[in-house]
Amino acid sequence: MQPYLSLEAELHDHFWAAEDDASEVPLITEFLRTHPGRTLEIGCGSGRLTLPLLQAGFEIEGLELSADMLEIFRTRASHLPTQPTLHLADMSNWQPTSPYNSLLAPAFTLQLSADPLATLRHWHTWLIPGGALYLTLFIPFAEMDGHLPAKRWYADHQATLPDGRRARLETRHSIDLRHKILHRQHRYRVNGTHPQQYRSAQTLRWFMADEIPTLLTQAGFQITKAFPDFQPHLPLPQNPNLQTETYDGILTFHALQNPT
Numbered sequence: 001m002q003p004y005l006s007l008e009a010e011l012h013d014h015f016w017a018a019e020d021d022a023s024e025v026p027l028i029t030e031f032l033r034t035h036p037g038r039t040l041e042i043g044c045g046s047g048r049l050t051l052p053l054l055q056a057g058f059e060i061e062g063l064e065l066s067a068d069m070l071e072i073f074r075t076r077a078s079h080l081p082t083q084p085t086l087h088l089a090d091m092s093n094w095q096p097t098s099p100y101n102s103l104l105a106p107a108f109t110l111q112l113s114a115d116p117l118a119t120l121r122h123w124h125t126w127l128i129p130g131g132a133l134y135l136t137l138f139i140p141f142a143e144m145d146g147h148l149p150a151k152r153w154y155a156d157h158q159a160t161l162p163d164g165r166r167a168r169l170e171t172r173h174s175i176d177l178r179h180k181i182l183h184r185q186h187r188y189r190v191n192g193t194h195p196q197q198y199r200s201a202q203t204l205r206w207f208m209a210d211e212i213p214t215l216l217t218q219a220g221f222q223i224t225k226a227f228p229d230f231q232p233h234l235p236l237p238q239n240p241n242l243q244t245e246t247y248d249g250i251l252t253f254h255a256l257q258n259p260t
Contacts, residue, residue, distance in 0.1 A: 003066035004045065007188045007198035010072070011167050013048045015157040023230040024106045025052050028134060030232075031254060032058050035132035037101025042091050042123070043109035046072035047084075054084055060104075061085040063094060092119045095126075102132040111137060111204045120219035129259040133221055139206055139241070139249035140182050143175050150174055153187065165192040180206050209240035209251060221255035228252075 004012055028049065032039060037059065044050045044062030046069045053060050054077070062084060064070050070086050077084050087094065092113055103123055113119040123133070142148045156171040170187040182204045190196040207215055216223055228236055229250045237247045 003064075004069050004200075006068060007190065007196050008186065008200050009046065009066055009068035011159070011169070011188055011190070012069070013046055014159040014161060014167060015169060016048060017159070024136065025049055027230060027232060027252065028053060028104055028106065029056060029058075031104075031132070031134045032060075032102065035102045037128075039102045039104060040096070040100045040126065041104040041106070043105065043107065043112075044073065044086070045069045045107075047076050049104075049106055050084065051076055054080065061087065061100075063087045063089060063091060065090055092122060099128045100126055100131060101128055102134065103127060104134045106134065106136045108136060108138050108204070110135060111206060112202065113205070114203075116205055116207075117215060117219060120215065120221070124220040124257055127257045129257065131257045133253075133255045133257070135216075135253045135255065137207065137212065137251050137253075139208065139243075139251070140175070140204070141243040141249045143173055143182055144177065145243075148173065156186075161190070163192075165190050180208075182206065209236065212251065212253065216253065216255050220258050222258055223253055223255045225254040226251065 032053070039058060039060040040063055041050045041060060042063050044064050047062070050060055050062045051073070062073065064086065067088055070088055073086060074083070091109070092115070103126060110116050110119060143150070148154060151172060151174055153170045153172045155168065157169040159167050161167055167188070167190045172185045174183045184202050184204070186200045188198040213223055226236055227234055228240065229248050230252065237244060240247070240251065243249055
């Protein structure tokens with residue numbers, strides 16, 4: 001698992017802000033109201049979701065693999081009366097000093113794990129008995145059906161930075177349909193008097209919708225709620241393994257730990 005570093009860390013939230021309205025913040029807020037207590041966001045990054053939750057008064061800590069992302073987070077949180085508790089560690093082997101009431105794994109973080117089942121089982125040990133898990137996953141339909149062509153660079157994201165410079169992200173991927181593994185290469189560019197460039201790579205794993213309940217059960221969790229595309233008022237599509245005009249393949253689950 002490769003952490004977000006350098007220009008990739010700097011631009012991450014700008015791309016999210018340009019194309020996403022922090023749609024998971026209200027969803028997580030409602031989840032935490034239902035499951036109050038000490039919380040950990042796994043893959044907190046530079047605070048895109050954790051910071052507004054802290055400002056709303058939730059008792060939440062952050063876990064992140066990238067020191068660069070945490071440095072940005074600390075800068076953004078410098079105005080808070082109490083500085084957040086942030087942990088620089090790998091989500092697959094870190095061990096907390098005491099258990100949490102709930103865990104947040106938004107923004108497809110689990111799919112960056114080399115072994116999602118083993119990672120979920122490890123997370124199970126971080127919770128108090130009956131603790132809660134918020135989990136978001138996606139199915140890469142665009143890559144699977146060839147809508148995004150494999151092994152060719154394509155424009156992925158763009159954003160205007162606060163200083164007026166333009167930032168662009170181009171992506172090239174290869175896909176292993178049999179093993180459900182997606183390899184991505186990223187090329188970041190920022191224009192201006194002193195242009196910047198950065199390259200990175202990441203590997204994601206995915207599960208079809210009908211495989212996820214088995215995955216969570218094997219890891220020791222019981223699903224209590226599931227909904228598509230950040231819309232909790234909607235049921236899952238009749239066949240969530242197929243993309244439709246009204247379904248993008250984003251799946252959010254609430255689950256409870258089954259004590260061992």
